[in-house]
Amino acid sequence: MSKASQSALQRYQARREGRLAASPSRTRRRTVRPGVLLAVAILLLASAAAGGWYVLREPAPLNLDYEIDLSDAPRGSLDLHLVLTGDLPRHLDLVFPPGFFGDPDSGVDANTPTAQAVDGQGRRGRSLAVARTDDGWRVSTDGVDQVAFGYRVDLSPPDHLEHDIRRFISNPVNGGVRVAGFEIFLVPLGRPVGDITVSLRNPDDLPVLTPWPPLVREPARTPAIPDSAGLAHLGDGRSYLPVEARGRRATAPRPTPPESPEASRVFHPRDLADLNNALLVCGNLRTASTKARDCDIRFATDRRWLFADDEALDLVRRVARTEVGFFGSAPSPRITVLLAANEVSTPERFDTYGAHTGSSVLVMIDARTTWGELEDQAASVIAHEMFHGWLGEAIPQEDPAMLWFTEGATTWYAARMLTAAGVWSPDHARRVLQRRLERDYEQNRLLGERAVADVAADVMSDDAEAVRFAYAGGVAVCVALDSWLARHGGLERPLDGVLRHLYNTRDGRPLTRASLETAVYEVTGVDCAPWLDSHVYGKTALPLPEDLI
Ligand SMILES: [Zn+2]
Structure with a gap:
């Protein structure tokens, strides 16, 4: 795997929260049925008789x-x-x-x-x-x-x-x-x-x-x-x-x-x-700060790189300014990008790895990364993870059945944001996406065999080919949905409006298929449910999209 950006934090969090959230008292409260009430009443009497009121006390x-x-x-x-x-x-x-x-x-x-x-x-x-x-x-x-x-x-x-x-x-x-x-x-x-x-x-x-x-x-x-x-x-x-x-x-x-x-x-x-x-870091840290609108942008690292801190900060600022500009505001008052060395050295390693915690980003890259490599490769991980501050955190991602959208749109928009920020040329962005779609979607053994949404729901899987299909399939369906909505609703880049609408009307509730369909309808006037049934939750393959950038 040459590159990956997954939220390992999310995986652990989900596992841990899933277990801890099931505190017995809360679960019992939500699922009371008449039969249970009767049983509780009998138990209550029994424990009262035994002087054991505490048994049922919350x-x-x-x-x-x-x-x-x-x-x-x-x-x-x-x-x-x-x-x-x-x-x-x-x-x-x-x-x-x-x-x-x-x-x-x-x-x-x-x-x-x-x-x-x-x-x-x-x-x-x-x-x-x-x-x-x-x-x-x-x-x-x-x-x-x-x-x-x-x-x-x-x-x-x-x-x-x-x-x-x-x-x-x-x-x-x-x-x-x-x-x-x-x-x-x-x-x-x-x-x-x-x-x-x-x-x-x-x-x-x-x-x-x-x-x-x-x-x-x-x-x-x-x-x-x-x-x-x-x-x-x-x-x-x-x-x-x-x-x-x-x-x-x-x-x-x-x-x-x-x-x-x-x-x-x-x-x-x-x-x-x-x-x-x-996330807590202590040690010999250096930071550099700047602003994108009213958001503090901070770059932090614990080592010397082949490029200057100021160059890295400027790259981070350009990405942040573009993403803040796209959505209209920052998801939090401060965005920190923490750059660290990737010390795993094997042929099958991730060259670049990103994780986000809230709207901040941890990116691990090879210690010998040059400035050119940072711009060409690591920048997409920075842009991707930072984008999750909006799509994933401000618009919360919890339902695995929505990962196709959260990861697919984030991967696609990361390339578009880098292009808009002038970090990537449109040609470079198109080539990167095209290569990925050909290799990981069109030529993937899972195409037509499994639904993109199903594979993406298990994006933390250890099956590398499935993970690649999840991300590339997510990009393919998001780009195709955007084109389909443009044809039927008459808007230019309608998914941009859908994302902004989701962000502007956020109320802390997690993204669901229903809330996405509602947002699409409110922005474009188009009911996309049958299209999603066929290409996202169903197995119908799509031709490679053309309008990538
Ligand atoms: Zn992601």
Whole structure:
């Protein structure tokens, strides 16, 4: 595979959220039927008779306070402390994403668990028993109200046993570490979660970046190091929720987390999805910033490249300006592009790999990439991942049956945005798309055998040919849909209007086939459902589209 851009974060997130979202109390509430009510009534009587009312009481949400200690980050390790407050079960399961914990190939090793009871004054007391489980650890809480749980995360690349770049999102970097939230934060299983905070302990004042979410609050005691000094600094002065607002959702009073009064409480995720989606980088980082309209555009890296930071920043700015201009506004106040070295060296590796977290982008490229290669090849991954800030995040992608559109349109528009930004010539863009469509759609064994939407729904599959068919098929059907709508509705590039309409009327609900069809109808007056049935959700092959750029 020469190139890929997938959101590995999404895969883990989906798996993890899918499991955690099914908290028993919430599921029960949604699916109550008369027969169940009767059974519940009988059970209620029985437990009332037994004095066991608590059996049916909704457990109060657990509040989670994480502290990340960066003391050993330059040596590739983090120490995490989690204080859990609330209605603690007697056996508290703390988990990593399923299949991740204890996998020697993951490159992230969580170890040395400790658990202690915490009293009402925040003092740590006796130790609690901890046992290993498949996905994490089980703590015997012994009826205490608060538990302090500590563990260490060592980030060391596996000996390239598995040549999968997706294993390297969390990795040591120059002078520190890069970590994805879903790979370092243990979370309680099967319990509703209330308020979440994350603080950093940074005794050596390492430069820290949290490209997404823009959650870091400037600690008053630390003067900001201006970007012009060429160093990353802690804090964007923003947070999803003001830290003071925590009282509104907190259900139990919490003392200040003990042990590290010097830690600054800085993140305030809205929910577990935010926590999972966080990306944190610390170490010898350099950043450069500029503006596209009122959006801060930031380039960050931990190494020297064969091109200058200013050149890379300018490329990022041109792409961002074009995409912001296309949609009319930025999806977030800041877009960070983090450029890192791809250290996987095998013939079948991804040359360039991109992932997005929110509207920020992590791009891993060969350490010897030249300026020309950055423009010709890596730029499309930057443009693609950045485009997901609108299509994928602002217009949320959750339903796998819509991945054909989210990935197909994003891949196609990335090439068009690079052309509009003057990074690619129209001829180059046409050649790149043409080659990809011929090889991965027209000549793919799956053409006519499987529906594009079905293959795209499993885009994280390990079948490389299917993944290529998903992306190229997505482009083919999006371009063909655009031409078909132009013929029937009379508009020029109607899909542009559909995308802007979806963005401008967004309400946080995920994209669905119905919402796409409605948007198409509202913009063009055309009902595209039968066409989608045939070419996207059905197997009818399309001729290679011509109007690519
Ligand atoms: Zn994508």
